[in-house]
Amino acid sequence: DGGITQSPKYLFRKEGQNVTLSCEQNLNHDAMYWYRQDPGQGLRLIYYSQIVNDFQKGDIAEGYSVSREKKESFPLTVTSAQKNPTAFYLCASSTGVGQPQHFGDGTRLSIL
């Protein structure tokens, strides 16, 4: 079945460490997105990518980095510069501008 796979489902990080969240899609979508969700809040956009080897900052990119070396993959690195990384991270993809975004089931990141 086509879809978006995020791994791991739960992730724990020690303070000062970088951690990378995986997002893979087999929908052949050009665009991919990373969102952050805090308890009781809506989604906030971190980064997005329209095409391979291109990505743009969203509303809260500080402390995060991404890469888009392959169409199907869009990993997110949470760096030690992100002061409040504990959150639910969601990856999405879409075929193009204005088209509905399809989401993975998220990764919950916690700081030890």
Next chain:
Amino acid sequence: DAKTTQPPSMDCAEGRAANLPCNHSTISGNEYVYWYRQIHSQGPQYIIHGLKNNETNEMASLIITEDRKSSTLILPHATLRDTAVYYCIVRAPTDSWGKFQFGAGTQVVVTP
């Protein structure tokens, strides 16, 4: 600035129709109305979207007023599995990539 206004919560009896309102009084002529829902600890799920005409699919119906300043998502026969947060989003195809602004949504609880 928020483009949509939704009630924070609503209850619905199982088997009854659930009517979820959304106000978008500043909607532009080329902006679509999208609805997503998010079940606890999962990624958002696309439900339906429309421009000006009413839309229906296997999940729900979308009724958009003639002036397009408000809309209603209708779940025709609510089940317990429809308990979720429902998000109403307005977005134009020409908006910059990633500008799907998820607000706080409406928490819908379906009771037996």
